[in-house]
Amino acid sequence: MKAISIHQFGGLEELTYSTQPKPQLNSGDVLVKTTAAGVNPIDWKTCSGGGASGFIDEMPFIPGWEFSGVIADAGDTDFEVGQAVFGMIRFPQPAGCYAEYIAAPAAQISRLPDAVDLITAGGFPTTSLTAWQALFDKGALKPGQKVLILGAAGGVGHLAVQLAKWAGAHVTGTASMHNHEFLATLGCEHTIDYHSQNITDHVSNIDLIIDCIGGETAIEALPCLTADGAIVTLPSITKDQVVAAGAAQRRRVETILCEPSAKQLSEIAQLVADEQLQLHTTETFPLDKAAEAFELSQSGHVCGKLILTMDSQN
Ligand SMILES: NC(=O)c1ccc[n+]([C@@H]2O[C@H](COP(=O)([O-])OP(=O)(O)OC[C@H]3O[C@@H](n4cnc5c(N)ncnc54)[C@H](OP(=O)(O)O)[C@@H]3O)[C@@H](O)[C@H]2O)c1
Structure with a gap:
């Protein structure tokens, strides 16, 4: 199968498009012929030696934790060959989704409703699960509350x-x-233009902040919270800084590490099928152009999502 891999941590020049062995199935795994894989900042952070690189024991490493595709071998699971599925798998352990075939734990993937297109589905899992877990699991959001989202276009x-x-x-x-x-x-x-406006001049009494930016941006937003409010901060690299600032200002700070959840993904997929939730895809790239997608993601200004699509000839 074709895959993107790295042989050592480094820059975009380390990304190689080559032939790799198809993955072996363990009990509880299915073999998926992939249609698409979403690109997330964690992918290039990990390839450059940050992110989840501490979980990588072996090279070559195939990046990517989310995918959509079709079951090619159901193994010993209840799935059936030909079913359309999608998921975020194994995170933060390596999952190898930038490849034409993946071995996916059946417990972490969901069937795709007919109404949802397969390429779009490859870009949903990580971002939607993170948003869901931040808002509802960590943030315990209730109807009528006021939410501030830092980095709302990403x-x-x-x-x-x-x-x-x-x-x-x-x-x-x-x-x-x-x-x-x-x-x-x-x-x-x-909406607040963070280039020209101070957040605290424009909002107050916020019940929940979802912080997709971290660092000083998150810290500057803390005074907007109500006394009982909370901020859920996503970027792991600045989380200690935000936690410390929250403690000093007596604000509740929650950190998060997105977890695979087939149950939550099924609920999310139904919202997509019902047209209550839409993924905005800025651009799709063929798998061999993963370096271009990384470069765009590294700009920090992607609106919505980038998706890699697979060559379907194999
Ligand atoms: N802890 C976890 O489990 C977890 C899970 C997923 C993601 N993350 C992390 O969360 C962060 C966000 O992920 P993502 O996928 O949403 O990233 P993304 O898609 O790359 O975010 C890009 C967006 O950030 C906006 N932006 C950049 N600087 C900004 C600022 N100072 N204020 C407001 N918006 C700003 C840009 O908006 P404009 O173009 O309008 O400026 C752009 O739309 C990343 O650091 C990622 O690694 C953590």
Whole structure:
């Protein structure tokens, strides 16, 4: 099968498109012929030696933790050959989704409703599960509450806006001015241009902040919270800094590590099928152009999501 891999941590030049052995199935795994794999910042962070690189024991390493595709071998599971599935798997252990075939734990994948297209489904799992777990598991969001989403136009942010609205919250988002119209179409009631406006001048009494940016941006937003409010901070690299600032200001800070969940993904897929949740795909790239997708993701200004698509000839 064709796959993207690295033989050592480093920059974009380490990404190689080559032939690799198909993965072996263990008990409880299915073999999936992939259709698409989503690109997330954790992918290039890990390839450069950060992110989840501490979990990698062997090279070559095939990046990618989310996929969509069709069951090619159901192994000893209840799935059937030909079923369309998608998922985020094994995170933070290596999962190898930038490949034409993957071995996926059946317990971590979901059947795709007919109404959802397979390529889009490859870009949903990580960002939607992160948004879901941040809003509902960590944030315990309730209808009528006020939510502030820092980085609302990005992969996680634009889904968090929609899920918060679906849950009956009032949503404010931060983004560059050129993305404000996009956020309004998602249901964002207030938008703040973080380049020219101070967050604290524009919002207060926020019940929950979903922080997709971290560092000083998160710390500057802490005074917006109500006394009982909470911030869920996503970027792991600055989480200790935000936790310390939260303790100093007596604000509740929650950290998060997104976990695979077939149950939550099924609920999310139904929202997509019902057109209550939409993934905005900025661009799709063929698998061999993964370096171009990484470069765009590294710019920090992707609106929505980037997706890799597979060559379906093998
Ligand atoms: N802990 C976990 O389990 C977990 C899970 C998923 C993601 N993450 C982390 O969460 C972060 C966000 O992930 P993502 O996939 O949403 O990233 P992304 O799609 O790459 O985010 C890009 C967005 O960030 C916005 N942005 C950049 N700087 C900003 C600022 N100062 N204020 C407001 N918006 C800003 C950009 O908006 P404009 O173009 O409008 O400026 C762009 O739309 C990453 O660090 C990722 O590694 C953590």
